[in-house]
Amino acid sequence: MVYILQTAMKLGCIYALVSLALFMSFRILKIADMTTDGCFILGGAVSVVFALTGHPFLGLILAMLAGSSAGLITAVLQTRMGVPSILAGIITNTGLYTINLMVMGFSSNLSLLKGETVFSVFQKMGIFGKNADLIVSAVVVIVAMILLRLFLSTRLGLSIRATGDNPDMVSASSINPGRMVMIGLAVSNALTALSGALAAQMQRSIDINAGTGIVVVGLACLIIGETLLYRKRNMTLNIAACLVGSIIYRMIYALILKTHVIPIECLKLMTAVIVAAAISFPTVSASISYRNKARKEMKKC
Amino acid sequence: MLKIKNVTKIFNPGTVNEKMALNYLDLVVQDGDFITLLGSNGAGKSTLFNAIAGNFRIDEGRIELDERNITFDPDYQRAQSIGRLFQDPLKGTAPSMTIEENLTLAYLRASDNKADFSHITKKDREMFADELKKLDMGLEDRMKTEVGTLSGGQRQALTLLMATIVPPKLLLLDEHTAALDPVAAEKIMNLTKRIVEENHTTCLMITHNLNHALQMGNRTLIMSNGRIICDLSEKDKEGMDMETLIHTFHKALNDDRILLGE
Numbered sequence: 028m029v030y031i032l033q034t035a036m037k038l039g040c041i042y043a044l045v046s047l048a049l050f051m052s053f054r055i056l057k058i059a060d061m062t063t064d065g066c067f068i069l070g071g072a073v074s075v076v077f078a079l080t081g082h083p084f085l086g087l088i089l090a091m092l093a094g095s096s097a098g099l100i101t102a103v104l105q106t107r108m109g110v111p112s113i114l115a116g117i118i119t120n121t122g123l124y125t126i127n128l129m130v131m132g133f134s135s136n137l138s139l140l141k142g143e144t145v146f147s148v149f150q151k152m153g154i155f156g157k158n159a160d161l162i163v164s165a166v167v168v169i170v171a172m173i174l175l176r177l178f179l180s181t182r183l184g185l186s187i188r189a190t191g192d193n194p195d196m197v198s199a200s201s202i203n204p205g206r207m208v209m210i211g212l213a214v215s216n217a218l219t220a221l222s223g224a225l226a227a228q229m230q231r232s233i234d235i236n237a238g239t240g241i242v243v244v245g246l247a248c249l250i251i252g253e254t255l256l257y258r259k260r261n262m263t264l265n266i267a268a269c270l271v272g273s274i275i276y277r278m279i280y281a282l283i284l285k286t287h288v289i290p291i292e293c294l295k296l297m298t299a300v301i302v303a304a305a306i307s308f309p310t311v312s313a314s315i316s317y318r319n320k321a322r323k324e325m326k327k328c
Numbered sequence: 329m330l331k332i333k334n335v336t337k338i339f340n341p342g343t344v345n346e347k348m349a350l351n352y353l354d355l356v357v358q359d360g361d362f363i364t365l366l367g368s369n370g371a372g373k374s375t376l377f378n379a380i381a382g383n384f385r386i387d388e389g390r391i392e393l394d395e396r397n398i399t400f401d402p403d404y405q406r407a408q409s410i411g412r413l414f415q416d417p418l419k420g421t422a423p424s425m426t427i428e429e430n431l432t433l434a435y436l437r438a439s440d441n442k443a444d445f446s447h448i449t450k451k452d453r454e455m456f457a458d459e460l461k462k463l464d465m466g467l468e469d470r471m472k473t474e475v476g477t478l479s480g481g482q483r484q485a486l487t488l489l490m491a492t493i494v495p496p497k498l499l500l501l502d503e504h505t506a507a508l509d510p511v512a513a514e515k516i517m518n519l520t521k522r523i524v525e526e527n528h529t530t531c532l533m534i535t536h537n538l539n540h541a542l543q544m545g546n547r548t549l550i551m552s553n554g555r556i557i558c559d560l561s562e563k564d565k566e567g568m569d570m571e572t573l574i575h576t577f578h579k580a581l582n583d584d585r586i587l588l589g590e
Contacts, residue, residue: 182436183444185429192422199420200433200490201407 028285033161035281039274040164041229044171044222045245046252046269051175051215053246054265056208057191061116062101063219063245065123066094067238070220071227072130075139078228083145087224093130094220097123098212106205127235136234144228164225171218172266178214179262187211219245240295247298248273250305330357330498330530335379335389337554349375350386351554357498357532362524364541365534366577367551373534376551377500380532382406394497408437411491413484413504420487423476427467427486430475431456434490459489463519481512485519492523499524501533517544538573550580 045067052060070090077086097119104115131137150159178184189197190207197204219241227233252272256264283289289297337350349372357363367373379386382403391399398406413420421430432448435456453471460468463485467478475483484504491499501520505513521544524531535541541548542565550558558580560568568576 178445180447181445182432182447185425185433186436189422189425189430189433192424193419195419196422196430197433198404199407199412201404201437202433203402203404 031281031285032278033158035277036274037161037164037229038226038280039277040161040168040270041222041225042244042248042277043168043270043273044218044225045241046248046273047168047171047175047266048215048218048222049242049245049249050266050269051211051218053249055179055188055191056211056215058105058112058208058212059116060098060101060212060215061113061242062097062119062123062212062216063116063242064238064240065120065127066097066216066219067223067226067241068127068233068235069097069123069130070094070223071233071237072127072137072223073220074224075137075227075233076130078139078144079137079142081142083143083148083228086228087145087221090220090224091217094223095213095217097220098214098216099209101216102205102209102212106208124235131233131235135236136232138232139228140231144231145225146229160229164229167221167225168270171221172270175214175218176263176266183210240298243295243302244276244298247302247305248276250302251275254305329359329392329394330355330380331390331392332356332376332380333390333392335376335391336387337375337379337384338387341387348554350379350389352389353555355549355556357530359530360528361547362531362545363533363547363549364545365532365549365551366536366538366541371551372554373551374502375554377412377502377532377534380406380498381410381412381500409497410500411496411498412500413487413491413502415503415506417480417484417487417507420490421475421483424474426472426474427460427478428453428456428471430486431459431490431493434493437494437496459493463489479512481508481516484508484512484516488516488519488523492527492529495527495529497530499529499531501531503534503536506536538570538577542568542570542573550577552580 045063048063049060052058070093073090073093074083074086077083077089100122101115101119104110104118105112110118128135146160146163149155149163155162179188186197186200186202187207187210189200189202190204190211194204197207223233223238227237249269249272252268252270252275253265254272255275256268256271280294283294284291332353332355335350335353336348339345339347339349351372353372353376355376365373365376378384380391382398382401382405386399389399390397393406393409422433425433428448432452435452456471457468460471465482465485467482467486475486478486488504504520505516508516517540520533523529531545533540533545546562548558548560548565549556550560558576560576
């Protein structure tokens with residue numbers, strides 16, 4: 028049981044980076060960024076390839092660079108070329124499938140049986156004892172959260188937030204909203220790729236299909252966290268919500284795995300239902316209560 | 329000085345809905361001019377503002393601001409020297425951000441304030457509070473309040489401050505009090521007058537209020553079908569009453585479908 032919880036914490040930390048990325052794109056820029064799935068694999072593939080040559084840390088950095096370039100392509104498609112934002116992400120995602128295969132040398136999976144990963148390096152150093160994996164991933168995600176929080180209150184960060192809030196006001200303040208979308212999506216996809224890179228190094232393998240549906244899982248984590256912590260004005264809590272939600276999601280996942288309440292094959296469907304229900308909840312509940320009210324009024328007549 | 333030469337904009341060209349919104353329009357605005365702009369709906373007033381602010385590409389013509397050709401500059405670049413207010417008080421501010429965050433973004437137009445990774449400093453806050461005090465709405469005590477919770481009048485006052493906190497070379501006011509209640513409208517109009525006078529801002533104001541058109545500014549233009557059909561100087565306006573203006577308006581327009589406000 029302890030082992031299961033530990034694994035859940037570990038994965039929760041790593042996948043929280045995807046929720047952070049979606050917080051940036053979906054909540055702040057208000058763009059549903061479909062690049063996420065492919066970008067996650069891109070990060071994983073790049074990091075495994077570099078870990079294989081003995082550079083696990085360089086692999087993480089290059090994975091982030093690769094991810095942000097993918098984000099930039101999506102951003103350029105929508106800001107400079109008039110492609111609708113969802114379609115822009117889907118186009119990039121489709122293209123990334125081939126790019127990812129290329130990175131992996133045109134094989135559909137790549138394993139890292141020998142060679143160092145960022146986790147094994149710290150394990151060998153022995154400073155963190157048995158929990159090296161967990162501590163390394165926790166440190167990475169917390170540093171990412173702090174940096175993102177600080178970034179969002181800089182002048183550049185404020186400009187990006189305003190772009191999602193009111194693009195007219197942004198260009199009236201002599202800020203180029205297109206540039207803000209580019210920076211925002213580059214940052215967000217760098218985070219996604221970092222998540223993929225860490226996950227791949229931890230599992231010591233990467234599969235071309237491992238990223239399918241990661242965008243929905245990330246959103247589920249974001250929404251779980253927000254339900255517990257969301258405060259309208261508090262950016263810090265909203266960022267913390269990504270980590271909390273992600274860990275809870277992984278705990279639920281682990282419990283289901285252990286107890287077989289739901290067949291594990293059905294988990295993606297469950298996740299999809301949770302996300303759809305959570306996002307539609309305000310609209311659906313409002314229209315139900317409105318209809319009930321209408322019915323009551325009709326009866327009176 | 330703003331120079332507009334031969335500016336033409338055709339919407340939906342080649343269709344049955346083709347409309348020449350700006351028809352080879354010429355206009356020269358001198359520094360310090362405060363021009364009020366009248367005209368019926370669809371006359372091209374807002375289209376003229378959009379052309380000046382760069383919201384679309386014009387089909388023909390040339391726009392110069394202070395001897396610089398800005399015809400091909402994108403809107404956000406022109407915003408460096410052109411401030412603009414809309415009728416809709418929601419348009420000029422970011423609702424889920426605080427007053428001080430909105431002001432910070434507006435203050436980015438000051439060229440010495442472009443450091444991307446800098447945070448809002450105490451000095452910025454003090455400066456913003458001083459500026460907010462001038463609005464006399466108590467907003468200086470609510471700098472951490474989200475703008476979305478303010479009233480329309482407060483939001484429009486804030487937008488006015490944001491547009492002028494770095495004095496622009498040109499201020500475009502597009503019926504900026506029309507959506508407000510009479511008390512708030514009066515207040516915003518007085519603020520506008522004061523700010524424009526203090527900074528000697530060159531200003532173009534669209535209005536449907538003939539009183540405002542007569543009393544404010546040193547020049548009044550009447551637009552119809554994408555052209556300026558009447559240009560009244562301060563001298564022309566002197567001693568002119570509403571009746572005469574309405575008469576001039578009608579004579580120029582020869583169109584009595586106009587709603588004359590008031």
